[in-house]
Amino acid sequence: MEMEFAGRVLDMSLCHVMGVLNVTPDSFSDGGRFNHQGAAILRARQMVADGAAFIDVGGESTRPGAARVSVQEELDRVCPVVEAIARELDVIVSVDTSTPEVMSQAAELGAGLVNDVRALCRDGALEAVASANVPVCIMHIQGEPDTMQNQPEYQNVLREVGAFLTQRVRAAAQAGINTRNIILDPGFGFGKNLEHNLRLLASLEQLQALGHPLLVGMSRKSMLGHITGRDVDERLPASLAAATISAMMGASIIRAHDVRETVDAVRVAMAVKEAV
Numbered sequence: 001m002e003m004e005f006a007g008r009v010l011d012m013s014l015c016h017v018m019g020v021l022n023v024t025p026d027s028f029s030d031g032g033r034f035n036h037q038g039a040a041i042l043r044a045r046q047m048v049a050d051g052a053a054f055i056d057v058g059g060e061s062t063r064p065g066a067a068r069v070s071v072q073e074e075l076d077r078v079c080p081v082v083e084a085i086a087r088e089l090d091v092i093v094s095v096d097t098s099t100p101e102v103m104s105q106a107a108e109l110g111a112g113l114v115n116d117v118r119a120l121c122r123d124g125a126l127e128a129v130a131s132a133n134v135p136v137c138i139m140h141i142q143g144e145p146d147t148m149q150n151q152p153e154y155q156n157v158l159r160e161v162g163a164f165l166t167q168r169v170r171a172a173a174q175a176g177i178n179t180r181n182i183i184l185d186p187g188f189g190f191g192k193n194l195e196h197n198l199r200l201l202a203s204l205e206q207l208q209a210l211g212h213p214l215l216v217g218m219s220r221k222s223m224l225g226h227i228t229g230r231d232v233d234e235r236l237p238a239s240l241a242a243a244t245i246s247a248m249m250g251a252s253i254i255r256a257h258d259v260r261e262t263v264d265a266v267r268v269a270m271a272v273k274e275a276v
Helices: 037-049 071-088 100-108 125-132 157-174 194-202 204-210 222-228 236-248 259-275
Strands: 002-005 008-011 016-022 054-058 092-096 113-116 136-139 182-185 215-217 253-256
Touching: 016 037, 016 259, 037 054, 037 071, 054 071, 071 092, 071 100, 092 100, 100 113, 100 125, 113 125, 125 157, 136 157, 157 182, 157 194, 157 204, 182 215, 194 204, 194 222, 194 236, 215 236, 222 236, 236 253, 236 259, 253 259
Parallel strands: 016 054, 016 253, 054 092, 092 113, 113 136, 136 182, 215 253
Antiparallel strands: 002 008
16 A cells, blocks of 8 residues: 655555654653754754654654643744755655644645644644645544543453544544545553553554554553663663564554664564565
């Protein structure tokens, strides 16, 4: 299955790596490191050299308890970086946002993907993506980022996540979004405890039955810390294990902080799959 992102075509039956670029002061792993344009562009350039197919630019932290930012502040953080990367680098620019104004302006500046952790639920988000006519990643979340980890509950996490994503795909189609341009993300760590996350990972192949490419993001997340007992800056081996499992189980995009290492892990997984 091929998908076009701002003129670049990718085979989504393969697994690609998305590099994380948080232009924020407070993201859980790298907040404050790249919230100046020069540092952000240098980081993006390195991730492209390391093999990233996407650079995911985010201007609002979605860690638990993160403060909201104004629309103008998010625009000021994200848009100059999106424009510079789209102009200077051979890579697909993804914009990690739930804000319709950011979606629209980023697409005009060259972004090829909207990555929305709130599944286009904010007023105007569906219309913004439909008008921009770019692919979109719709993620499952239970609650809002500031409260999502306050005792999340499910009767059946796989069934409920699948039902939510199906409903949001239906809403997107009704808003005029081409369903062939939709990617799904089960939302590891977003309103889920360790048991929920592990059940989703073990069932990833079943989520492919929804009929859309899957994006998976577990890089450095607390679920890996709960398993290993490691702090956030010591979770690379666990992140690579999660990425490898996801690639073997059919994920099309792995969202990662450590691009070079993740690209190598994905290449090994793809080589094994091709040999079967």
